[in-house]
Amino acid sequence: MTTIRVHPRLSPALLAGIVVVGLTLIPLGYVVWETATMGPGQLHDLLWRPRVGELLGNTLKLLVTVVALTVVLGVAGAILVVRTNLGAPMLWHALLSAPLAVPAFVNSYGWVSLTSQVQSYWGAVLVVSLSYFPLVYLPVVASLATLDAAPEEVARSLGRGRARAFAGAALPRLLPGILGGALLVGLHVLAEFGALQLLGYPTFTTAIYGQYRSAFASNAGTVLSGVLVTLCILLLLVELLARGRRRYDRVGRSAGRPPEPFRLGAWRPVAWAALLGLTALSLGVPGYSLVHWLLVGSSTEFPIGDLSTALVSTLSLAAAGAVLTVLMALPLAWLAVRRRTTVSTALERAGYIANALPGIVVALALITVSIRVVPSLYQTLPVLLLAYAILFLPRALVSVRSSLEQAPPVLEDVSRSLGQSAWATLRRVTLPLVAPGIGAGAALVFLAISTELTATLLLSPIGTTTLATEFWSNSSSVRYGAAAPYALLLVLAAIPATVMLSLHARPGRASAAEIPRRMELAA
Amino acid sequence: MSAVTLSGISKSYGAQRVLDSVDLHVPDGSLTAVLGPSGCGKTTLLRIVAGFVRSEAGTVSLGDRVVESPGTALAAEKRGVGYVPQEGALFPHLDVAANILYGLPRGRRSKTRLAELLDLAELPHDVARRSPHELSGGQQQRVALARALAPAPRVILLDEPFSSLDAGLRVSAGRAVRRVLRHAGATALLVTHDQGEALSLADQVAVMRAGRVVQVDSPTALYAHPVDPETATFIGGATVVSGQVRGGVALTSLGDLTVRAEDGPARVLVRPEQVRLVELAEAGVHGTVTEVSFYGAQVVVHLDLADGTPVTARGSSAHTPESGEKVGLLVEGAVVAYPESSQ
Structure with missing residues (x-):
């Protein structure tokens, strides 16, 4: 008589999942442990300083204004493109998504190298908003494009005008997309280091970097990290509360019909002018600046040797990091899809924690932990790759998970019933089905690593130069011409991911439910 | 195989x-x-x-x-x-x-x-x-x-x-x-x-x-x-009425029905297609039509007997009664009975 196991076994997948989550929790665990063991007196002294208050004020001021501005730009742009007779929607869609291909620190290099006037609060607001508004624009386009016309038509048949019908019956259903986008912008602003350093606007990230440069791993830096992580987690909670338990799913199952477009009439030229202006600021300025410095720079120096060294090491790091990240995502995704238990769900959730961890916090924590626990690992490749894996695990997890959902277990049952062994089933059914999704996840991580600045700057082994670090050392020492070729390559590296996201959310396709999760992959 | x-x-x-x-x-x-x-x-x-x-x-x-x-x-x-x-x-x-x-x-x-x-x-x-x-x-x-x-x-x-x-x-x-x-x-x-x-x-x-x-x-x-x-009710709809079996005849509110069962109290199963609707004068059992579902060639008629027992009849749509009409009921063929004690 066989007995049924009620308790889950400690399977290899579960064991691997626990190890992965253990690794990803190192940075958070470090910050919590260090602040908890610091002693209340010292903690109080480090925390209640005018400097911390000033940084908090700066950070929150920037956060609130940038989130508000990106929501206005993103929502207005999405409505113009999807719901009006603006014309050339695919062109505008491409232009409004394109700023994602210019990493924020490259964008601010473009502005700073042209005018020092942006090195102020309003300058920071402008440049950072221009970099991040597509994070709101894309999810809103995706929800607008799949919105069914019926509720708005019902509202109009009940006596509402077009604008009031839209505000009452359509806008609430865009709320999840708007909130998701705003959350992403907020987390990006909190984690942004390169752009704000170039813009000379002090926030927690630049202050943590400054502490690290002057005093290495100090308690002051750790306390600042703790405050920054707390802000990120608070932001996640605010978004969770705002989203609430409301559901906006369509009732019924019909595919739905798109609504008739609003007629802009005399406002059409105004809309074109506004969008042209936005494009000029978000793409034109960095584009002009890049071309300008390329022309100026190439006349003085065009170090093909250094460039190719940096390119090769960037590509190798990105490839190795992508492989490691996907390998770490596999057990978590497998457990979440195929072995649904409270434990596996908790493990998967923990994999997403890195969403709230700025690169600078992860880097600093890994430096300190590696020095204390395994000094031989300090400033070596494994630590850098681990930092990449921790930072980008959420992106890989989203892709790997959805690819596993493409391979329901019933297909494996059918294969076994047709005489195929477990190995043949894996090779002939499961792998072909999940490979594209895993590949896409790996590609996204690869592209994200190739434009990653902060962790690379702090953790890269001595002598290793990447596109981002070379760009950084040149632009931060005001050698704008020398930085230009690296900036160009960074933009080229960011284009594929931008195209993927832009096509995924194009007006007229894609499922709205999928977009907020997909957007977690964004720059 | x-x-x-x-x-x-x-x-x-x-x-x-x-x-x-x-x-x-x-x-x-x-x-x-x-x-x-x-x-x-x-x-x-x-x-x-x-x-x-x-x-x-x-x-x-x-x-x-x-x-x-x-x-x-x-x-x-x-x-x-x-x-x-x-x-x-x-x-x-x-x-x-x-x-x-x-x-x-x-x-x-x-x-x-x-x-x-x-x-x-x-x-x-x-x-x-x-x-x-x-x-x-x-x-x-x-x-x-x-x-x-x-x-x-x-x-x-x-x-x-x-x-x-x-x-x-x-x-x-x-x-x-x-x-x-x-x-x-x-x-x-x-x-x-x-x-x-x-x-x-x-x-x-x-x-x-x-x-x-x-x-x-x-x-x-x-x-x-x-x-x-x-x-019986899972395999095709059926009306189940209680009755007494005596010598191969079940005495029920649907009349005296032919059955192969031992004497005693029993539950009697009548299939809808066994119930035929006729003129009032032609049958001893009468019912009032409560609902008529028309399926083209066929019609399903729901009725209440005088004592309130619901009965379902299925037949050709050539004879479709109106809702509220009083009709006579005849049960055709032998029925199945289950001794009450077995329940």
């Missing part, structure tokens, strides 16, 4: 007993339907035969080979049992031809074999290069069947194969599948919750309830002599 014999199969999930000592014999070359409401354990039974799930007690034999017993279980891929799950579950990354030939060894994946299987499944040859998502639901079902038949399995298992098809397609798809199975000479076990499907397609129907097999019979025998009133 070979017979399937299950004896004493039991299975629990946690504290819940899903299968309770199930016995079933599926004769060689027959189509047996396992019929039961959802949650009665019929799908688990199928998965035990396929080898996807282990049983806790009992044995499964294919022909004279024991494939599942408490001590041993043959792996699913070694049983030679074809499986057609709900909605077909075609491999989405393979075209129709590759799906059908999937289970054949590389050397036997020939064009001629493919053509044979397409013909067998009554599929046009030009679907071979299409992707599963380009096929209609009924076509997907037949491709799944051809895929399962390709390695010439000993038994075919079908798990609610028509539940995803719409009503009109179900009947024709069901008939097509039965033709294909007959043609292939396959022994088949079909799981369904639809009694119409089970009665019209199967040679033998096993009715399951709460993890037990309550009756195994041919469709006609099952319909004519259900083992208890629950089975």
